[in-house]
Amino acid sequence: xxxxxxxxxxxxxxxxxxxxxxxxxxxxxxxxxxxxxxxxxxxxxxxxxxxxxxxxxxxxxxxxxxxxxxxxxxxxxxxxxxxxxxxxxxxxxxxxxxxxxxxxxxxxxxxxxxxxxxxxxxxxxxxxxxxxxxxxxxxxxxxxxxxxxxxxxxxxxxxxxxxxxxxxxxxxxxxxxxxxxxxxxxxxxxxxxxxxxxxxxxxxxxxxxxxxxxxxxxxxxxxxxxxxxxxxxxxxxxxxxxxxxxxxxxxxxxxxxxxxxxxxxxxxxxxxxxxxxxxxxxxxxxxx
Amino acid sequence: xxxxxxxxxxxxxxxxxxxxxxxxxxxxxxxxxxxxxxxxxxxxxxxxxxxxxxxxxxxxxxxxxxxxxxxxxxxxxxxxxxxxxxxxxxxxxxxxxxxxxxxxxxxxxxxxxxxxxxxxxxxxxxxxxxxxxxxxxxxxxxxxxxxxxxxxxxxxxxxxxxxxxxxxxxxxxxxxxxxxxxxxxxxxxxxxxxxxxxxxxxxxxxxxxxxxxxxxxxxxxxxxxxxxxxxxxxxxxxxxxxxxxxxxxxxxxxxxxxxxxxxxxxxxxxxxxxxxxxxxxxxxxxxxxxxxxxxxxxxxxxxxxxxxxxxxxxxxxxxxxxxxxxxxxxxxxxxxx
Numbered sequence: 001x002x003x004x005x006x007x008x009x010x011x012x013x014x015x016x017x018x019x020x021x022x023x024x025x026x027x028x029x030x031x032x033x034x035x036x037x038x039x040x041x042x043x044x045x046x047x048x049x050x051x052x053x054x055x056x057x058x059x060x061x062x063x064x065x066x067x068x069x070x071x072x073x074x075x076x077x078x079x080x081x082x083x084x085x086x087x088x089x090x091x092x093x094x095x096x097x098x099x100x101x102x103x104x105x106x107x108x109x110x111x112x113x114x115x116x117x118x119x120x121x122x123x124x125x126x127x128x129x130x131x132x133x134x135x136x137x138x139x140x141x142x143x144x145x146x147x148x149x150x151x152x153x154x155x156x157x158x159x160x161x162x163x164x165x166x167x168x169x170x171x172x173x174x175x176x177x178x179x180x181x182x183x184x185x186x187x188x189x190x191x192x193x194x195x196x197x198x199x200x201x202x203x204x205x206x207x208x209x210x211x212x213x214x215x216x217x218x219x220x221x222x223x224x225x226x227x228x229x230x231x232x233x234x235x236x237x238x239x240x241x242x243x244x245x246x247x248x249x250x251x252x253x254x255x256x257x258x259x260x261x262x263x264x265x266x267x268x269x270x271x272x273x274x275x276x277x278x279x280x281x282x283x284x285x286x287x288x
Numbered sequence: 289x290x291x292x293x294x295x296x297x298x299x300x301x302x303x304x305x306x307x308x309x310x311x312x313x314x315x316x317x318x319x320x321x322x323x324x325x326x327x328x329x330x331x332x333x334x335x336x337x338x339x340x341x342x343x344x345x346x347x348x349x350x351x352x353x354x355x356x357x358x359x360x361x362x363x364x365x366x367x368x369x370x371x372x373x374x375x376x377x378x379x380x381x382x383x384x385x386x387x388x389x390x391x392x393x394x395x396x397x398x399x400x401x402x403x404x405x406x407x408x409x410x411x412x413x414x415x416x417x418x419x420x421x422x423x424x425x426x427x428x429x430x431x432x433x434x435x436x437x438x439x440x441x442x443x444x445x446x447x448x449x450x451x452x453x454x455x456x457x458x459x460x461x462x463x464x465x466x467x468x469x470x471x472x473x474x475x476x477x478x479x480x481x482x483x484x485x486x487x488x489x490x491x492x493x494x495x496x497x498x499x500x501x502x503x504x505x506x507x508x509x510x511x512x513x514x515x516x517x518x519x520x521x522x523x524x525x526x527x528x529x530x531x532x533x534x535x536x537x538x539x540x541x542x543x544x545x546x547x548x549x550x551x552x553x554x555x556x557x558x559x560x561x562x563x564x565x566x567x568x569x570x571x572x573x574x575x576x577x578x579x580x581x582x583x584x585x586x587x588x589x590x591x592x593x594x595x596x597x598x599x600x601x602x603x604x605x606x607x608x609x610x611x612x613x614x615x616x617x618x619x620x621x622x623x624x625x
Contacts, residue, residue: 031426031430079598079602082602083601083602087372087425087426087429088366088372088429089601089605091372091374091426091429092554092558092597092601093597093598093601093602095551096551096555096594096595096597096598096601097594097598099551099590099591099594100590100591100594100595100598103587103588103590103591103594104587104588104591106587107585107587107588107591214547218434218437221430221434225430229426254445256441256444256445257441257445259437259441260438260441260442260445263434263437263438263441264438266430266431266434267420267431267434267435267438270420270423270427270430270431271419271420271431
């Protein structure tokens, strides 16, 4: 029972981390290696707004999400747009931005164990015989709602359909009057906001530490690769696979191996089936 | 004459054109034009230990050379074989650990552990990377980025080879003089060896694999074998650098798998000029001392060099080397449109 409950919670939090990365890659084909940095910066902006400026918690969350979205769009508009389509440069540029943000935050004094965000709701609930606190439940509900919302957004709104069109065939989308650069910028913004949502939901459970930015990046890449790069549903299912696998290893082998599982999943997936479990990439493009 | 009515044109210098062909052998001027840049590089590298003051900066020379070897292997793999490897730390760590194990468990002296680490480490890395060789582009980059992290976690989790403390008490080189000249000579040998190598038949096949692997396959050439060979060359260079690093610090540990070793050589390659093989060395000669100078600022130096990196990628993607080469070989003038 414990495994079931905590496996699900872990899986949802992984899915939250991975969704933003999957969205940006799916639409603009830019592997956003600054994802972890966007995640962590959202936590710190929320913290600053809440504790230093004394804004209400809810408003500071909304504001920091906006900041994140704008940051993501700026990143695309002024930096990544110039290297789009060049794989090496995309990875290096986005990774360098991420590194600059994370290490800049570390230099700015945000380190150590004394940065925490309050949980949304105190108290806990018994599911079967496992105590689960309300915050984790809220996180799960929001996570599921977010995935459902994204599905509705991409299938039933104009912008969502345009984004989907671009993901499928950029040239055809261009011919139908979809501004691909604008859409890619929007996708980057949405991806950054999703990273921020993940941060505001997950960070209250522990301390805000700068190093977790790197872990979030690795986990989101793991989820996206196992699920198939560019496939959101794939990322969601892969999050469940990796999430349960991690909890199982923690219970039966030891918590040291938690990260090993994720890395092993990436390496094995890439070797055995590079397009991922649910990917629809053309096989020829990625392997000979 | 306003700038709108004229444009800049670049024309090869006469001496460059003359020294392109066999005419270069006709006069000392052409010969020296050809050999001067190479001579400056070799003489400069060899005289570095005499020019640099103090123990601290002497040590920096060795570090520069280690990064330079790593950057060379990255440049070779990325721009002559088409495999973008973000796993420089994987090579360094493997080489470092192998040298450490050979030295502390079997007490083999440094002048044997370094070549042994290069060969064993190269074989080990190639074996582990063999399944990922069919991957291309972003997929290969991601999987190689994961390997060093994976190795570090494995060592941490199984608590082998000293666990988180690492292996301590490893022998150093005979003297700092030997240490510096060994790494400097290695850089020069690898540089000119690789430059020669990429123009041989094998090198041509590598370039062809980068340009169009299907065509190479259609010509009846086993591309996986050639890719494995390229990875072996690059990884044994990296492992040799790692082994030298272990002996210089007399320690090998998990931090040799750190991302620094993956990112700094790439930054150096981008800044120096990618695809030129000399560029990475110039990049390391600039970046590593700068990052040492900025050591007081702590992690701010990482911010600093990632910003430089972004700037170079966006505005000068050719790097310093391309710029310098253009100035050396061509002149510019304004012409009427």
